[in-house]
Amino acid sequence: MSFPWAQEYKPKHPLMQWFDERLPLPRLVYNSVGAGYPTPRNLNYFWNFGSLAGLALVIQIVTGVVLAMHYYSTVDGAFNSVEHIMRNVNSGWLIRYAHMNGASFFFIVVYIHMFRGLYFGSYKAPREMIWLLGVVIFLLMMATGFLGYVLPWGQMSFWAAQVITGFFSAIPLVGEPLRQWLLGGFAPDQATLSRFFSLHYLLPFVIAGVIILHIWALHIPGSSNPTGVPVKKEEDTVPFHPYYTAKDGFGVGVFLIAFVIMTFFAPNFMGHPDNYIPANPLSTPAHIVPEWYYWPFYAILRAFTVDFGIPFTGIVIIPAKLMGVLAMFGSILLFFFLPWLDTSPVRSGHYRPLFKKFFWFGLIPSVIILSICGVMEATTTWLILAQISGAYYFAHFLIILPLISRIEKPLPLPGSITEAVTGKPLKEAAA
Template structure:
């Protein structure tokens, strides 16, 4: 973001001047997260979660590298190597629990980050590329988390891999060859474990690379803000440092308190007890469930129970399994088109009364219901609830949002960010 009032980096001594002339890394940091980066003055604590997501990724990479030093990617030794880490490696239990719960906290902050973007219209022009890169990061996170869940080679690890990769076989013609290519065979075994371990180790660094692009794209138009009003003058902004570094530091402290509390006092709260049983291909668990952060999408998958075909002819055009797979992936892919589905000129949900009602009383409850139903056995009542919630989820983005953006009468917007903060016009505040 290039504003004429942005502070210019000035080396303080001969050494920093020499470094800046040959490798302008200090200048880059200063302009990215320092006093050289003007930020809207009205950001609330929902804007903390981007930084928290970056911290969570660092925790995952550091703990993951340490775990990889002791992990043995073998169907005969993977489960025992995890037990070895827990029992024999110095602080191994802490590293393993931090990595395991760090994944959950990573998804928590990313989900809040996404919901903030949905409510405040952070996907609208000129920030479409920021949003698209964020969705790419989310997809990479899901792939990384799934492959990581397989590595302990417990009962849920094995059967989760069996079920999830089995979805590919629903794709006509190429589905089964694609599944065999992914697994390296006809079922999860040594080849699959090698593949998943390699990809699980690699993808976090790919995520880090896309995050750099994400932040780079953010700095071109600048940060959004709760009003959705564009920056108009120097009085609308404050330097990122020290104002928002202090605010992010406070948010980081709250995040770490919760993370440490779970890691030390309830490390298995978000896990499944069956994964402490070594994988047995001959013993299917009574109820196979993914990790909690996959539950809404798992519920969408299970919501499709009837084949789609021509009535009274017995001709099946699309099998229920394939429809479920398409819907599950489609529920994420439609986020790519969100900047063009919502055509309202107003960004922030604070000034969109009709949108706000559908968001808080429609979309959020539907996702809560999907999360709950995803953890339940496939009984009729849970399937019906999943179908209703999944129908609303797709209707919200594909039908309701485009209509609301055309018929809604937004509330009056403030003339500037300064006016929204101080209650005074920009000229008065400037004077």
């Protein structure tokens, strides 16, 4: 682990030395986020978003633990207890709004973190395991976000529970029993709410555990960098502390400013007014949409309107419903295969002219269009747009990436990180 020139931990205070000899926790911190972790000297601001995601998780856990002290997980009490938090609990409104918007900000920073990984090829060898663990964290986050959204037991909460557990009913044979098992009944009810609360409290700690593995895996090869050229000599690196603790700290300041602006001035901007109506199992809101961070996946789910079968015979192989559900899960699960789909040895998109074109003019627009389709009503125009951009999304990962990895002629890479930064080649070792 780490580079041979990494500084060794030498406790200055005898108390720290005493502590470190008995439990080497100070050493672990020093080697992970201290001066003992040499980091590429050229990391740009896209490399801030990992630590920001960690901060977002801490905000969610702290505010969430406090909310749980005032929340009742009963179908009769849940909605009222959330209103009680908003109106009566001292600073309750602030804590709840921070938790609500904290979820959105968690997804914002994680999406930028993933964007960074996709553009700079951070998923490539030897960092595949970091990427795979990241996809696991993303899936856990999506599950946690959904479970939490159900807890206020408003109209959107209830129908989100109904629709999302409905995904499982698409599975042949075991689907409906599985759905009833997940719900603990025939429709979302008390059993559902209680178990969702329990799991919503549990999963963030599971996420924290997987993050530890994610960082552990990161510290084996060390961070990648915007050129994608590996670290060669000590001149290519700076110690994490104070260089990146300071840079990450600056990012934290910017993040918190944006976060409190939303929390104080537009707390419901990313929410939905229908969720301030108590759950009514007899009436679905006229236009149900998930939270913004699920829009692209929701659009893929809805894009399948015809059964997949043998034409003109009426034989159905995969019904439209199952296709939609499979495609939606598939759109995330294909990230697990990404390190082996993109076989180009060049990591950074900077040096990949073809990749760069498809990335900016293909993948990014298709995800944006899918997001818009996900929030719009399911009319023909939007469905067709979702079908086209959804098709591109899959083609990008499954066809285009493997293909351009083969035919593309990458631009010349800099000889080293130092050369990319200073313009002068890395000095050969004096010896």
